[in-house]
Amino acid sequence: MKVIADFCIVPLGVGVSVSKYVAECEKIIAAAGLEFKLHSYGTDIEGEWDEVFTAIKKCHERVHAMGSPRISSTLKFGTRTDRDQSMQDKLNSVQSKLDG
DSSP states (O other), rough: EEEEEEEEEEESSSSSSHHHHHHHHHHHHHHHEEEEETTTTTTEEEEEEEHHHHHHHHHHHOOOOOOOSSSEEEEEEEEESSSOOOOOHHHHHHHHHHHH
């Protein structure tokens, strides 16, 4: 089953800057061969359910291995069975309405 997820990982106990941890997660997601797009408060990820959630688990494991004793993540995700829809399809739909 395909899923589109909005994932935000926040390592705790590592100081104010978290960009190096986010960068490691981006590498994990890319290595999994998933479609993804970084945004200012997280990453949109698209792919098969098991692959997406395996990558998210690996992100948590890697960030802990980097020294973060605690992690807070938010995750929003959606699936649909009536048709295939990509992240780009969703953006294009909104943009077409903005373009009038």
